[in-house]
Amino acid sequence: MQTLLDQVVPVHYHLFYIRSSDDWGDDLGKGGQANGLCGAAYPGSLTFTTGIHTGRVPVRVELHDTEPPLDPMWEEVVEASYRPDTADVHLAEWDGPSHPLPMPVRNYRVRFCGVAFDFDEDNFDPDAGDEPVDSPERYLVQFWPAPPAADRVVRETSPGAASWHRTARESPPPKSRKAREEEARRRRAEAAERDERSRLEHEARYWCGRTPSSPGLLAIAPDAVAVARFDRDLLDEIDAATPDVQRAMARWAARHICGLTGLTGQDWVGEGLAALDAGTPPPAAFRDFNAAFARLFEVREEDVVHRATVTVSNWSDGERPRPRIDPRTSALGAVIAARETDPLLAAISTVRLAAQALPDEAQATIAAFRGAFDLP
Template sequence: MVEGVEQVLPPNFCVTLVRGAGPDEVIGILGGADPVPIVSAQTALLAEDAVRERVDEHGVPHPSDLMYVVATRLGGWTMVIEPNGYLCTDRDVVRALSAAGELVSFYYNENTTPSFTWAAGGRELVRFNPGYPDELYGAEPGRLDGLLTELGFTFGGYGDDPGDDPGDDPDDDDFDADFQERTFALMERMTGVRWDAEHLHAATFRCAGVGGPGSRVAAEPWYAEVREALEAYVADPGDWTGEDFEGWGRRGVTDRRVRALGSAGPAVYDEDRAMAMAIAFAPAELIGRIFMWAWERPFRAAGLVDEPWFGRVRDLVHRGEPVPAQDVQVVEQALDPYLATTVFLPFRQDRAHRANIARGLVVQWDSVNPAADLCWQFARTGAADGRPMPQLFADLWRDFPELRDVVIPPPQPPPRERDAVRRKREARERDAERWRLEDLRNTWGGRIPADPRLLEPDVQSATLGLVPHDRDLIDRIAEAGPRTQRAMAAWAARYCCTRSGMIAEDWVEAGVTALERGAPPPPWFTDFDAAFARWRDVPVESITHRLSVSFGDHAPPPIDPAVFALQAVVMARDDDPLIAAMATVRDAMHLGDPAATSAAFRAAFDLP
């Protein structure tokens, strides 16, 4: 039986074994040339995108129309894997690859019908759907009947139920859910070669873009650049595309050994750079001890490490073995009282959320590498720990002083950027810039501000609420000097208090008057909590803040006009006069007819 291949193969694949032709010869038959060697199936299969697109000398991207294959020797056979491909199901390809020997192929796609093919000497002997193997085709369709029965393939899926028409699709309850496992076992029995995930991890694959038998794409000038993109991938699999999903480039990190901390690594790097660097270069033995220390932390805080079941679970996690479902349930139940007091709002009362946190500590996930796995463990521990991440790292430095002795070597120089890769990067950057500008135009009502201050995040968040009401007014406010902007903010604050009726309160009038005079605020307007407490006549310390999250098309709850008014008086004193003006005028628009409010504001400041 082929073990663990589901961890290596992509969701959709075609796996083919060919006898009588080596890897490079197979790639030549398929219309490719000069394959690139890549170690490990996982690494090789992820290079698919490198051949799907090319960028010409003018920087224009084009689909290459190539299919991607990886091939390696497997005993006396050549294994060919196509991620998301189906080339080896084509009858001309089957004939060409089996002409000098034999072919056994299994195609699977979650959206189409799976297919198994056996051919020899250029003749297709058997072809069938391994999920419903009742109907077999080919020159000798009965040749595999005994072996299929022996391996447990399910027959009789057509027309078993009363009322079924002969042309109907098979019934769902006739489907063989284990057909993938049986098909791989069939391939092993037919070829006599055994392979598993460990073999695929260690094998060297010959990788190329191909155009199909008889194709002349390998002679195209740009084909060499597709190969160059594959070579760039080999030089740096984690960053050859320049996508930088984890944001290491924004942090100025180019060393691949640090980038290998994975998608959870940047959070560690941002919190404690020295810790991230030490983990990136720490020996495996130290990484293993820290992993278990971090894993035990929430259990220790919950007082569970002396429970009879804990040692069994800890040993399984330490060995990297699956924790049985019943033990996972024990962990969920035992941690729940502790998590109920440590998980933050709004999920404090959500037991399902707490169960997910507990399950995340003991259910295995796909391993990237020990250092990256440790960074993810920090995230999982932090979710369950209830203590801030700085405390986690402070305790880690204390308990593992040897981390300070980890030698941090000089950073590796970035790999040389090949021309084909440079063109792809530049094309992506142009696309990204085009989309960025289009998004800005949509955000700003069709006209991107010329004043760069308006694009600063804090200013933008205070300003965008004005876009639907008076886009031109935003530019007029931005053009005004700081003194005028302060006056604009004071005008908008009085407007809000008048519209809401709050100006009738003496203490509100006093706050607005002080604002207009440039005097310090009364104590009840030093911040919003103080103003809210005065309005509600409650102590400031009694005020709590609650976050609510709604999903779907539900309208947000209405905000009391008084709240807008109080906020406007406070916001009018923001340190940045531009933010003060924008935020208060925005609030004023909410409290009156926007057109009338805009007209009154423009008249007050003689704005065109």
């Protein structure tokens, strides 16, 4: 005989456990059994019920080569079959540490013995914050090699134990491991399906009702979505155009917004637009946005500083606030954007800037754009 454990064990909710894996079901594993003190319905797991709700009880665990004799001192005795899932067998406290129990993986008979099961707890109320007490209860857990067999009540003397036995017999058996695994798989699949459905719905809202299938549009989502907010169908129509037509669209949008903002009358802007139409390198003023911005406001390029301000407004009056960005800066950005390496990005970016620069003219700009390229 080997003594695997002999110490005082903290008990909460009448429970302590012996486990060999992380799979111990979702209840106490006692439903459908003859006994209600040792739940053995889940493979690899045993759930032991004590008389005391919360406190400390002595527990001794023994491993025998053969069935040991039953000492008459034990008032409550039950037996069940047990087979560890792994060699990592341990006694587990409720939300506390584990104590290793070195046991080979094989079939065992387990005997759970107790004394003073109906210790009077009338003066102890865990819900009122009472401190745990030491109970006169004590328990013995014995293992020995044996083939699987039905659980049984060997000795019953207390009303408390009888009540637990009756509850176990009247409760339905727990689901099998296979059924629990299948249910867990089904729940994971349902959760994944819900997540995917939610993702697709969110994505469709983001794309103003319809997520594009075009990898090109998906790659430039922020610019593309901005255009979709003005005209969702226009997004797909620009995407369907050939690269040459997309370049032409970019040049048209850049020239259109420069005209609306009064920049085409300035020679240096005219030179930038002419170079764009001719497909020649940009003049120095349109080398990049900072250069164009410095030229427009007649400041040194090294003095240009980018700063962003976010304002949260309640548009309860139905009127969208006027943009604080000078529309001419959007026009300059359109001339720069028209030279993007990707023709689709060039077209989408310039149309976006043209529509956003002057919100009151946005729908007229979109209509003019459609007319210029015979779009429905």
